[in-house]
Amino acid sequence: MSDQAPIETDAVVIGAGPVGLFQVFQLGLLEIKAHVIDALPYAGGQCIELYPDKPIYDIPALPFSTGRELVASLLKQAAPFEPVFHLGEEVTSLATQGDGRLRLTTSRGKTFMTKVVVIAAGVGAFQPRRLKLEGIEAFEGRGLHYHAPDAERLAGQDVVIVGGDTMAVQAALDLTADGPQRPRSITLLHRRDVLQAPASALAEMQALCEDQQMRFQVGQITGFEERSDAGERRLTAVRIDDVDAQVHVLPVDQLLVFQGLSPKLGPVADWGLALERKQLQVNTEDFATSAPGIFAVGDINTYPGKKKLIVCGFHECVLAAFGAAALVFPDRKTPLQYTTTSPRLHQLLGVATPVRP
Amino acid sequence: MSDQAPIETDAVVIGAGPVGLFQVFQLGLLEIKAHVIDALPYAGGQCIELYPDKPIYDIPALPFSTGRELVASLLKQAAPFEPVFHLGEEVTSLATQGDGRLRLTTSRGKTFMTKVVVIAAGVGAFQPRRLKLEGIEAFEGRGLHYHAPDAERLAGQDVVIVGGDTMAVQAALDLTADGPQRPRSITLLHRRDVLQAPASALAEMQALCEDQQMRFQVGQITGFEERSDAGERRLTAVRIDDVDAQVHVLPVDQLLVFQGLSPKLGPVADWGLALERKQLQVNTEDFATSAPGIFAVGDINTYPGKKKLIVCGFHECVLAAFGAAALVFPDRKTPLQYTTTSPRLHQLLGVATPVRP
Numbered sequence: 047m048s049d050q051a052p053i054e055t056d057a058v059v060i061g062a063g064p065v066g067l068f069q070v071f072q073l074g075l076l077e078i079k080a081h082v083i084d085a086l087p088y089a090g091g092q093c094i095e096l097y098p099d100k101p102i103y104d105i106p107a108l109p110f111s112t113g114r115e116l117v118a119s120l121l122k123q124a125a126p127f128e129p130v131f132h133l134g135e136e137v138t139s140l141a142t143q144g145d146g147r148l149r150l151t152t153s154r155g156k157t158f159m160t161k162v163v164v165i166a167a168g169v170g171a172f173q174p175r176r177l178k179l180e181g182i183e184a185f186e187g188r189g190l191h192y193h194a195p196d197a198e199r200l201a202g203q204d205v206v207i208v209g210g211d212t213m214a215v216q217a218a219l220d221l222t223a224d225g226p227q228r229p230r231s232i233t234l235l236h237r238r239d240v241l242q243a244p245a246s247a248l249a250e251m252q253a254l255c256e257d258q259q260m261r262f263q264v265g266q267i268t269g270f271e272e273r274s275d276a277g278e279r280r281l282t283a284v285r286i287d288d289v290d291a292q293v294h295v296l297p298v299d300q301l302l303v304f305q306g307l308s309p310k311l312g313p314v315a316d317w318g319l320a321l322e323r324k325q326l327q328v329n330t331e332d333f334a335t336s337a338p339g340i341f342a343v344g345d346i347n348t349y350p351g352k353k354k355l356i357v358c359g360f361h362e363c364v365l366a367a368f369g370a371a372a373l374v375f376p377d378r379k380t381p382l383q384y385t386t387t388s389p390r391l392h393q394l395l396g397v398a399t400p401v402r403p
Numbered sequence: 404m405s406d407q408a409p410i411e412t413d414a415v416v417i418g419a420g421p422v423g424l425f426q427v428f429q430l431g432l433l434e435i436k437a438h439v440i441d442a443l444p445y446a447g448g449q450c451i452e453l454y455p456d457k458p459i460y461d462i463p464a465l466p467f468s469t470g471r472e473l474v475a476s477l478l479k480q481a482a483p484f485e486p487v488f489h490l491g492e493e494v495t496s497l498a499t500q501g502d503g504r505l506r507l508t509t510s511r512g513k514t515f516m517t518k519v520v521v522i523a524a525g526v527g528a529f530q531p532r533r534l535k536l537e538g539i540e541a542f543e544g545r546g547l548h549y550h551a552p553d554a555e556r557l558a559g560q561d562v563v564i565v566g567g568d569t570m571a572v573q574a575a576l577d578l579t580a581d582g583p584q585r586p587r588s589i590t591l592l593h594r595r596d597v598l599q600a601p602a603s604a605l606a607e608m609q610a611l612c613e614d615q616q617m618r619f620q621v622g623q624i625t626g627f628e629e630r631s632d633a634g635e636r637r638l639t640a641v642r643i644d645d646v647d648a649q650v651h652v653l654p655v656d657q658l659l660v661f662q663g664l665s666p667k668l669g670p671v672a673d674w675g676l677a678l679e680r681k682q683l684q685v686n687t688e689d690f691a692t693s694a695p696g697i698f699a700v701g702d703i704n705t706y707p708g709k710k711k712l713i714v715c716g717f718h719e720c721v722l723a724a725f726g727a728a729a730l731v732f733p734d735r736k737t738p739l740q741y742t743t744t745s746p747r748l749h750q751l752l753g754v755a756t757p758v759r760p
Contacts, residue, residue: 101743104742106480106717107462107468107473109479113743119464119466123464123466330706331708349687351689353721357717358718361719369708385459386459
């Protein structure tokens with residue numbers, strides 16, 4: 047995949063959280079088109095991942111908003127600038143080229159060549175919580191999955207799903223559908239007997255368990271078993287401790303783990319940028335990092351007085367956009383224009399300029 | 404009036420524009436109560452004074468808002484903290500006291516003793532545009548008015564209203580009402596024959612002119628006449644050039660001037676704070692000015708990278724609030740709390756803390 051032609055662009059924004067989305071808008075006002083990369087499969091970042099329905103009270107002029115509403119508004123606001131989203135993929139490398147441009151690669155094998163990068167990665171890329179079991183990482187992508195694999199890979203197999211929330215329950219229910227791809231057995235495994243899922247899903251699961259179409263098992267994974275198959279290691283079972291501290295061996299061909307997501311700073315730490323306690327140091331004049339062409343906004347940066355609030359990230363986007371404009375348009379002085387009065391901004395936003403009475 | 408007891412408070416915010424209103428909110432989250440002073444008779448600042456109905460497109464997560472809507476939302480957001488507004492008055496002096504507190508006085512004779520002041524005065528206090536006519540300022544408050552005087556002062560008098568917008572037209576129409584306070588004559592004077600007012604008001608004016616209940620005169624004031632009345636100077640007439648450069652003498656007892664408002668930095672320039680091109684220099688860590696206890700946010704401040712945008716002012720409010728908290732509560736470390744999760748903030752905001760499912 048890495049031999050795809052590189053995507054050439056003026057700006058790449060890493061992170062599609064609220065601050066990354068407002069960064070797209072601010073870049074757009076200065077006529078800089080942006081590509082946006084996020085590890086999550088949807089825009090919104092923490093707001094969507096951690097508190098989509100909880101209220102936020104401190105966004106200026108929004109006395110009340112849910113994370114979901116906030117993100118919807120920011121997407122709408124950025125829409126006139128037609129950002130290109132690359133979701134569900136992580137930036138794996140970032141390096142400065144001889145011509146001063148920046149080269150990024152992603153976990154899906156895409157390459158970008160860009161004049162500026164704005165890192166709006168919040169607390170880092172949200173990644174599935176891994177099983178803490180020594181040696182099991184060797185099976186990742188074969189017998190062990192943190193994202194649902196293609197259904198055909200599960201056909202006729204013993205499938206164990208680990209997790210206790212809606213995502214885990216729903217994954218189990220989805221597999222019970224009749225058809226050629228149905229697994230041989232489906233077990234939902236959770237460390238306790240309380241599941242966090244809608245009552246309707248739990249009722250459906252109860253019925254399927256009674257009908258022996260799936261099983262629910264309470265227990266904690268403590269080990270695994272494997273065999274060698276034509277020189278290739280294969281997962282064959284997990285050992286679990288149940289609530290009574292009894293050890294069970296659960297046969298498994300495919301282990302699906304849905305234990306939620308946790309943020310990881312990830313490769314950002316390896317790009318040679320000046321850090322202070324895992325935050326990127328920036329200049330408050332333009333929110334530039336220590337590397338030319340790379341800016342950082344939102345929770346991932348630090349400077350004297352820094353507060354990790356969305357409203358502060360919004361301001362940082364404005365100044366970073368002007369910093370970016372100086373690099374993208376080195377021969378142009380970028381004036382500050384107002385969206386209320388500027389005909390050029392109205393044109394970019396696709397709105398009519400009001401006629402003076 | 405200046406012998407009123409001083410108002411003791413933790414914080415005074417100078418300026419009730421959008422940034423001043425969000426400053427109240429941010430101070431409130433840190434449990435700092437604020438009084439707000441503004442020269443205009445209503446909250447909203449430039450947004451209300453200059454573009455109440457024009458769209459603003461760059462407030463984060465508000466793809467479209469009028470100035471009026473923005474201000475209404477910010478007032479609603481600040482409401483839980485019960486700010487006390489002092490509108491239609493200007494701060495006339497600001498001085499540091501021996502005990503470190505700040506003493507403010509206003510044009511209405513109020514005195515405040517406060518621990519911190521946040522100057523959110525935008526481009527300055529909005530003041531009525533004065534007549535540019537040498538010597539006429541001597542009549543201000545007697546025969547010359549920039550705010551509508553009490554109706555009884557106009558009873559039986561020759562009244563001339565200067566101006567061509569809705570405010571001027573409406574002031575003339577209001578005076579034509581029958582009653583004991585009716586002026587002897589009412590003339591609307593404007594430099595050209597095009598008035599900026601609703602068609603209905605213009606139609607009403609036309610009818611009143613035809614009925615000789617008022618007059619409309621086109622012309623530019625070039626001089627004035629006066630007499631001495633028991634030792635007191637009284638305005639008796641204005642001289643005007645009409646469109647044909649003919650000089651007229653228009654008898655006048657009371658001259659009401661409504662030529663719009665223009666911002667003046669005003670006394671802020673005299674408080675000994677470090678300035679750079681009429682902007683207050685601030686530290687971007689907490690937006691403190693050069694004087695202890697005095698902070699500056701929004702369009703009135705300057706720092707490297709400064710952009711005069713509302714969204715930047717909002718961020719500045721956050722850091723200024725933390726700077727203020729360090730002075731108001733010197734023995735307390737003020738933690739950053741999130742409105743989404745903090746029970747204490749929910750209590751202050753008067754909202755229920757959601758129960759974890």
